């Protein structure tokens with residue numbers, strides 16, 4: 001379905017980004033990976049699906065590096081047809097203890113990076129009269145949790161950005177939507193489980209059950225494959241008029 005298209009997925013060396021990159025590659029899209037850590041294995045896994053895979057290590061907190069990544073993608077593949085803004089970090093503390101530099105980092109990586117990638121990708125999408133921007137927000141884009149001020153602010157912000165750009169592109173073949181996952185068992189969440197286990201003297205399994213029980217009525221993690229499936233749907237013709245949504249995949253979290 002996506003043969004000949006190019007998808008750039010930020011933060012795709014692990015977790016949700018990698019899962020979405022694989023799902024898009026399975027539909028034939030060439031992939032530009034981004035993120036920290038080992039990229040050779042993810043790149044080889046994508047290439048094994050029979051598409052072209054490239055990697056750019058831009059730090060999403062640095063606008064000049066984002067600019068360089070977008071130019072790199074265009075030089076390799078002509079243009080970015082599908083942009084998935086996924087890179088994200090978490091920091092947990094009460095507001096009075098929240099280090100200002102952590103606030104700045106969460107806002108830069110989880111929100112401002114999407115402003116930069118989107119402003120740089122949309123002109124070519126408009127010209128082609130086809131494009132998809134998929135922002136990975138969160139249940140925290142719709143509701144809050146204590147001690148996550150920067151993350152919740154960034155995720156509410158990206159839902160707002162999604163709606164605004166969806167309106168600006170509404171008369172074109174470019175759609176802009178957000179996906180709002182609940183808990184997904186990735187390194188980002190494993191760290192929160194490990195912290196809880198250490199702080200409360202629980203086993204890792206108990207900490208996992210508590211984490212789910214607090215928020216996610218299904219008591220099951222959302223999987224990266226489920227999120228990949230939704231991203232593929234948003235790229236399909238059936239989703240041509242899905243514009244500006246913030247789509248929960250959260251086991252009922254935000255239905256409460």
Ligand code: NAD
Nearest residue numbers: 011012013014015016035036059060088138183184186188
């Ligand atoms: P993860 O830690 O597994 O992956 C994060 C990715 O972002 C990695 O590839 C990492 O290298 C990259 N990254 C981090 N800082 C970066 C930077 N400065 N520049 C470039 N890349 C950077 O996390 P994940 O759980 O897969 O999270 C992916 C996205 O999904 C995030 O935006 C997160 O907020 C969102 N999300 C996650 C969950 C969850 O339960 N895991 C739930 C809702 C939303």
